[in-house]
Amino acid sequence: xxxxxxxxxxxxxASGGLTGAAALSALLPGLEARAAAKPMTVGxxxxxxxxxxxxxxxxxxxxxxxxxxxxxxxxxxxxxPETIEVEKVMEGxxxxxGAGVIFPTSFxxxxxxxxxxxxxxxxxxxxxxxxxxxGDPKNTIGYRGYMExxxxxxxxxxxxxxxxxxxxxxxxxxxxxxxxxxxxxILGARSVxxxxxxxVVLTGDWNNPVREAEVTQSLIDQGVDVIVANVxxxxxxxxxxxxxxxxxxxxxxxxxxxxxxxxLTGAEWNWxxxxxxxxxxxxxxxxxNLLRGGFRLDMVALSPFGRAVPETVRATILKSxxxxxxxxxxxxxxxxxxxxxxxxxxxxxxxxxxxxxxKLAVNFLVEGxxxxxxxxx
Amino acid sequence: xxxxxxxxxxxxxxxxALLATLALFGGxxxxxxxxxxxxYAALFTGAFGSWFAIEETLTQSAPLMLTALCTALPAxxxxxxxxxxxxxxxxxxxxxxxxxxxxxxxxxxxxIAMGAAGALAGGAWIGAAGALxxxRGVNETISTLLLNYIAIAVMNHxxxxxxxxxxQVLKPASWSIAEGFRIGDIPGxxxxxxxxxxxxxALLAYGLMRxxxxxxxxxxxxxxxxxxxxxxxxxxxxxxxxxxMGGAAAGLAGTIEVAAVHGFASSSLAVGYGYTGILAAxxxxxxxxxxxxxxxxxGGISASGGLLQRRxxxxxAATLVLRxxxxxAVLAASTLYGRGRVFRRAA
Numbered sequence: 276x277x278x279x280x281x282x283x284x285x286x287x288x289a290s291g292g293l294t295g296a297a298a299l300s301a302l303l304p305g306l307e308a309r310a311a312a313k314p315m316t317v318g319x320x321x322x323x324x325x326x327x328x329x330x331x332x333x334x335x336x337x338x339x340x341x342x343x344x345x346x347x348x349x350x351x352x353x354x355x356p357e358t359i360e361v362e363k364v365m366e367g368x369x370x371x372x373g374a375g376v377i378f379p380t381s382f383x384x385x386x387x388x389x390x391x392x393x394x395x396x397x398x399x400x401x402x403x404x405x406x407x408x409x410g411d412p413k414n415t416i417g418y419r420g421y422m423e424x425x426x427x428x429x430x431x432x433x434x435x436x437x438x439x440x441x442x443x444x445x446x447x448x449x450x451x452x453x454x455x456x457x458x459x460x461i462l463g464a465r466s467v468x469x470x471x472x473x474x475v476v477l478t479g480d481w482n483n484p485v486r487e488a489e490v491t492q493s494l495i496d497q498g499v500d501v502i503v504a505n506v507x508x509x510x511x512x513x514x515x516x517x518x519x520x521x522x523x524x525x526x527x528x529x530x531x532x533x534x535x536x537x538x539l540t541g542a543e544w545n546w547x548x549x550x551x552x553x554x555x556x557x558x559x560x561x562x563x564n565l566l567r568g569g570f571r572l573d574m575v576a577l578s579p580f581g582r583a584v585p586e587t588v589r590a591t592i593l594k595s596x597x598x599x600x601x602x603x604x605x606x607x608x609x610x611x612x613x614x615x616x617x618x619x620x621x622x623x624x625x626x627x628x629x630x631x632x633x634k635l636a637v638n639f640l641v642e643g644x645x646x647x648x649x650x651x652x
Numbered sequence: 653x654x655x656x657x658x659x660x661x662x663x664x665x666x667x668x669a670l671l672a673t674l675a676l677f678g679g680x681x682x683x684x685x686x687x688x689x690x691x692y693a694a695l696f697t698g699a700f701g702s703w704f705a706i707e708e709t710l711t712q713s714a715p716l717m718l719t720a721l722c723t724a725l726p727a728x729x730x731x732x733x734x735x736x737x738x739x740x741x742x743x744x745x746x747x748x749x750x751x752x753x754x755x756x757x758x759x760x761x762x763x764i765a766m767g768a769a770g771a772l773a774g775g776a777w778i779g780a781a782g783a784l785x786x787x788r789g790v791n792e793t794i795s796t797l798l799l800n801y802i803a804i805a806v807m808n809h810x811x812x813x814x815x816x817x818x819x820q821v822l823k824p825a826s827w828s829i830a831e832g833f834r835i836g837d838i839p840g841x842x843x844x845x846x847x848x849x850x851x852x853x854a855l856l857a858y859g860l861m862r863x864x865x866x867x868x869x870x871x872x873x874x875x876x877x878x879x880x881x882x883x884x885x886x887x888x889x890x891x892x893x894x895x896x897m898g899g900a901a902a903g904l905a906g907t908i909e910v911a912a913v914h915g916f917a918s919s920s921l922a923v924g925y926g927y928t929g930i931l932a933a934x935x936x937x938x939x940x941x942x943x944x945x946x947x948x949x950x951g952g953i954s955a956s957g958g959l960l961q962r963r964x965x966x967x968x969a970a971t972l973v974l975r976x977x978x979x980x981a982v983l984a985a986s987t988l989y990g991r992g993r994v995f996r997r998a999a
Binding site: 318350351352356360363368372 | 697698702704705708711823913914920923958959961962963965967968
């Protein structure tokens with residue numbers, strides 16, 4: 276080996292690093308490290324398999340983006356139950372692998388995170404429930420995207436695509452964010468076709484493929500021709516929809532490959548927004564303990580359009596997305612009634628998109644929804 | 653004389669099964685482009701390589717010892733019981749109920765009562781299968797398998813309704829036992845007292861099965877039912893007793909899961925300890941002391957599963973594959989008993 280080949284290799288390696296860094300700073304504007312980034316092992320913990328076409332996959336996708344940060348090494352563990360087991364896994368990551376940041380990506384991990392965070396103040400724990408409140412350890416973070424915004428855009432696509440004027444929303448549990456997503460979907464669809472109705476069915480479980488398939492079949496029998504499912508993995512619903520020849524929207528992550536004919540678009544998380552916390556922890560920079568945001572903070576995304584969506588509709592949807600980004604489009608604005616006829620907002624009343632107090636208290640379905648929340652009020 | 657030869661036979665055959673397992677698993681690992689020796693090294697590190705790992709291994713092994721006895725004890729009487737999962741679940745439920753009912757009792761008394769409740773419930777659960785077998789000829793393997801589903805369904809019903817603690821919002825769970833009733837860690841370690849219970853149960857079972865006339869009689873029953881009947885042994889009582897003891901052991905595992913780990917009953921009780929216990933019992937050839945050793949080995953495999961995922965990107969199922977291979981290899985190797993001439997000559 277002579278000197279010049281060695282130099283060339285070094286040059287190549289250096290330029291590769293530069294391109295990577297440039298691409299990264301383009302991806303994550305405003306996040307350029309001020310200080311040199313410390314080497315950091317980042318651990319991701321999943322409650323199920325990481326290729327589940329759903330919740331876990333959305334996080335695994337983000338993990339791969341975060342792994343590209345300078346100095347970051349990714350370690351992962353899947354199928355970790357929401358028990359004391361997750362504490363062992365987190366401790367193993369810290370003590371055996373030297374993890375400095377941990378993303379335990381299931382809702383029910385939170386109490387276990389709180390326990391360990393006090394024991395390991397040098398480790399940052401990032402959770403996806405946005406459950407952080409004053410008094411919780413400072414080395415814990417909760418973040419979560421406003422998924423109702425991409426659901427609104429899915430609704431617009433559905434409103435244009437539906438021929439029967441009937442669409443379907445399959446939900447899991449009767450909780451605020453499921454209602455917000457259903458409302459977003461319905462409001463979007465009815466912005467196109469004000470007489471459209473949406474069947475809303477809650478299965479009662481995060482993950483119950485048999486029931487999800489039954490509900491899908493029954494909705495299709497009732498004339499529904501666009502469907503979206505807010506369950507751990509929408510795979511079963513989308514595949515059933517495709518088989519019966521109706522259209523579908525995705526949830527959690529990009530599911531377009533499941534339905535080459537009927538896929539419209541989908542509501543995706545952008546959990547990779549968590550890269551900013553890793554960056555801050557590496558450089559000692561400030562970070563929020565609680566972060567909620569939609570398109571404006573780049574915390575949610577829209578799946579690529581399927582071929583069933585014509586160019587004109589795509590343009591409309593992208594315009595609405597831009598309106599969310601620059602905050603000129605508000606999801607909840609009066610006059611607005613719920614599906615039992617009660618007035619929610621009077622004409623002229625507008626709810627800010629980041630009004631968490633309002634959004635966390637949503638326990639109603641908007642007008643046009645056929646179905647019940649199942650909550651006692 | 654014959655005794656050390658039979659030990660040598662067991663050791664040789666077990667070692668052969670273990671080597672075959674490692675070779676097969678190494679093949680799988682190599683197919684994924686990893687070096688088998690690296691993976692074995694991590695397997696060892698994750699199971700026994702540090703005090704942290706050993707603590708985790710022993711903690712994992714505690715319930716396995718008890719659920720393994722649920723299969724191993726009735727097996728000595730010739731029954732194939734696979735209901736450890738269900739017995740663990742009902743044991744856990746009974747523990748919660750006892751703990752909640754006795755909320756004002758002094759802690760030591762309450763802990764003993766919770767253990768008794770767990771053991772009784774588990775014992776009755778598998779004992780019922782034993783009774784069905786003896787009185788009605790119902791196959792105990794099928795009945796205990798189905799009883800697992802019933803136990804889990806009953807638990808899901810109770811924790812989503814009658815005994816649900818609505819303050820626990822993250823998932824349906826029962827009321828919690830008082831903080832003072834929790835059995836903590838063995839002092840100076842991160843291992844809870846369940847390990848001591850498991851080892852004690854294995855020792856007791858060993859003493860009973862190997863050094864009492866009852867154990868001897870059970871072995872006769874397991875070896876030849878007709879001979880046992882001809883000898884006038886109380887077959888029904890022996891079946892019921894071994895089933896009850898096995899179920900009681902698994903029920904105690906439920907007590908430990910509740911009193912040492914969770915503090916309440918929820919779907920987290922049914923995470924497969926009962927099924928892994930069946931594997932442990934077979935690997936130990938139903939020997940109560942070997943059960944404890946094998947449980948530690950299996951606990952080690954579980955404990956190192958995380959490290960395999962994190963270091964090599966192996967899927968979670970990798971340790972399941974390893975356990976499955978081990979099971980098949982041991983079963984296959986068990987056909988070799990009595991065939992090695994070297995162990996027979998000049999006996």
